[in-house]
């Protein structure tokens with residue numbers, strides 16, 4: 001710039017900036033209140049170690065559900081490493097979203113809303129999904145909603161079964177959570193009880209680790225249980241005879257460890273299969289008893305089983321038998337909807353949109369978000 | 373070309389929108405910022421004030437650190453998602469390059485230093501070159517004392533800039549007159565510089581592959597934490 005030459009004061013939009021090959025989003029924009037059976041919601045789930053994105057139509061039809069699991073990365077540590085999980089989400093989420101749109105055969109501009117898990121979960125992981133979900137909603141000028149991860153699990157059953165409806169009693173059981181919830185309607189939940197110490201899935205993993213099984217331990221114990229006798233060892237069923245719907249698993253875990261150590265110190269041969277089967281039987285007995293009591297208390301005739309431990313064959317069978325004898329209808333999602341996935345987040349988000357809920361673009365994740 | 377710059381790798385967060393003609397809008401906060409709360413409302417504010425929309429943006433530039441992990445992750449994730457939804461290129465630039473670029477007119481060796489917490493700093497050395505700066509060393513994380521030894525071993529005068537230089541200035545100024553510590557105005561990288569520094573790369577079409585763009589952590593992920601300490605936060 002020469003001396004005396006005026007400093008430019010008007011900032012023109014540079015040539016080319018308008019020549020983006022984007023469709024005009026306003027051209028197909030619907031009024032916000034119009035949530036129909038054709039509305040498309042992008043779901044994003046990054047609360048723990050699964051990176052997932054999904055496109056769900058009308059809240060009930062899964063067009064795509066892409067899940068990238070980090071299991072192998074954490075296996076060598078025998079548990080989730082939050083920093084590793086957070087780093088993986090930053091790398092994986094963008095391609096996972098692209099893949100979800102591709103498999104659903106839609107573009108960004110077809111979307112009507114974005115839903116991402118707000119909590120509970122690992123903060124470093126949650127903030128990646130919330131940041132990306134809000135960004136996409138901002139660019140497309142469509143609503144964003146943050147979803148409670150636990151409520152999302154409940155919706156896995158609504159996605160999987162056309163006849164699944166509220167009210168219902170939901171057993172949400174996973175590596176991080178074990179709770180019994182009375183779902184009266186969409187967004188209307190009463191927590192009846194929860195674990196007072198370890199989550200059920202956590203107890204599975206800890207016992208598996210003690211028995212020297214591979215991580216994640218839940219499926220391994222389930223596999224060994226089929227080879228063992230569930231009545232071989234009588235492990236304690238803590239709190240099962242007490243009123244209320246809370247459960248406790250730290251005592252059971254200790255009892256298993258003590259049993260194996262004592263047997264070994266006496267020089268006895270321990271059957272890993274019998275220990276696994278007897279431990280699993282104790283968990284199933286506790287959860288079935290409490291779930292049946294909760295259904296009776298709530299006066300519902302529907303039971304939803306959801307969460308990662310819903311994949312356990314013993315629990316599925318135990319609950320199925322108990323529900324059948326009491327004329328209760330049991331809903332269990334397919335395996336791919338038991339583990340953390342974005343389709344359930346999109347389904348839950350759609351139900352929230354339909355009720356007129358949305359979050360502003362300053363929404364932040366809440367690692368301790370509670371249900372109800 | 374209008375570029376959106378996103379800088380959230382330090383306790384200060386800023387966004388700026390600008391082109392080769394200059395910055396058209398910017399927003400900055402240094403206190404109490406939750407990156408997720410600040411970032412998108414700030415971008416929306418800048419777009420509104422400049423009278424433009426997302427679709428006028430031609431590229432996204434992001435500070436990839438080194439810096440605070442949570443900030444880097446929010447910044448990089450936001451930038452990647454915006455670029456993806458807009459179908460525009462993305463460019464990542466390091467926080468230390470930004471700091472050094474801001475003081476490129478100094479006729480000294482430049483040492484950009486950011487507070488890395490845990491009594492450590494992130495640093496790199498630069499020499500000025502026509503129109504910019506040239507990095508001479510790797511990006512490092514080290515104790516301030518180690519950096520002081522490194523500086524003392526240099527024959528030339530050094531200008532230190534950044535929050536790490538200010539925080540540990542006693543350790544560096546003890547080295548005598550060969551060291552000058554830059555002022556508060558250069559404590560943190562800013563999105564304005566990010567926009568400026570990204571333009572040459574954008575014109576060269578030297579974009580980053582979006583899937584490979586990740587924060588520059590410089591630290592290995594923390595040692596595996598004990599299973600017991602993450603109870604209630606794992607889910608599946």
Ligand SMILES: [Zn+2]
Nearest residue numbers: 174340607608
């Ligand atoms: Zn879960």
